Amino acid sequence: MASGGSDGVTGRANRQDSEGGDGSDSGEYGEAWATGLSLTGAAVLFVVLRLFAVSDYDWVRAASVADTIGLDDASRMVFGTMMADPTVTGVVLAVLVPASLSHQWRRGKPSFRTTGNLVILIIVLLFAVVLLATYRLWWLLIIAGVVGALMIVLQAKGRRDAQGRRFALFVMHRTGVVAILALLVTAAIVRVPWAPLERIETRGGTIMGYVLENPPGFLKVLTDDEREILIIDVDQVRSREEIPTKP
Numbered sequence: 001m002a003s004g005g006s007d008g009v010t011g012r013a014n015r016q017d018s019e020g021g022d023g024s025d026s027g028e029y030g031e032a033w034a035t036g037l038s039l040t041g042a043a044v045l046f047v048v049l050r051l052f053a054v055s056d057y058d059w060v061r062a063a064s065v066a067d068t069i070g071l072d073d074a075s076r077m078v079f080g081t082m083m084a085d086p087t088v089t090g091v092v093l094a095v096l097v098p099a100s101l102s103h104q105w106r107r108g109k110p111s112f113r114t115t116g117n118l119v120i121l122i123i124v125l126l127f128a129v130v131l132l133a134t135y136r137l138w139w140l141l142i143i144a145g146v147v148g149a150l151m152i153v154l155q156a157k158g159r160r161d162a163q164g165r166r167f168a169l170f171v172m173h174r175t176g177v178v179a180i181l182a183l184l185v186t187a188a189i190v191r192v193p194w195a196p197l198e199r200i201e202t203r204g205g206t207i208m209g210y211v212l213e214n215p216p217g218f219l220k221v222l223t224d225d226e227r228e229i230l231i232i233d234v235d236q237v238r239s240r241e242e243i244p245t246k247p
Contacts, residue, residue: 081190
């Protein structure tokens with residue numbers, strides 16, 4: 001009898017362990033699936049925001065711009081957006097630099113588990129260094145120092161300012177989320193497309209705009225001032241000159 005009771009308890013325990021294991025696996029799978037959907041949604045939102053931002057939030061113009069985008073343009077849109085407006089990018093980096101540094105400092109010695117944040121930190125620092133070296137935006141360092149000091153103060157206040165401390169810890173612990181939010185904000189407010197501004201001399205006059213598509217035989221250009229879509233025959237083009245980006 002005792003043996004039978006023991007076997008029953010053991011069987012129930014085995015079933016519970018098995019069910020617990022399945023639940024754990026299901027939970028991890030569900031979390032990975034939710035993360036994938038979130039990143040996909042963020043990517044779609046980024047593209048939509050860019051389409052409307054460069055077309056001054058005009059539906060017809062946005063539809064014309066969308067016709068020039070292919071699947072291979074995703075990386076060009078992301079990096080082109082970050083480099084389109086040095087001032088906006090500088091403000092974003094002034095927040096991301098201290099956030100990434102503080103997060104890495106809290107995680108301790110670099111390891112395989114902190115690879116994601118380490119990659120974000122390297123990219124952010126690289127963008128900041130190149131931006132400083134190119135445009136001498138020294139105010140970026142001042143803002144970054146103020147943001148970093150503010151996060152330290154909010155975290156140190158503790159019980160006296162619980163909401164401020166929670167905000168500081170969120171920024172420090174969710175660097176990836178902060179980076180995605182910053183990229184989405186940049187996508188929504190930067191009017192400059194992911195292509196460089198050009199001065200296009202044609203037989204009919206000079207056009208200042210962005211060449212969004214260059215298939216054989218013609219150019220599809222988004223004008224700088226009026227945000228109109230022009231289709232120009234390449235036989236009418238006399239010269240093209242790229243205009244350097246200014247902060």
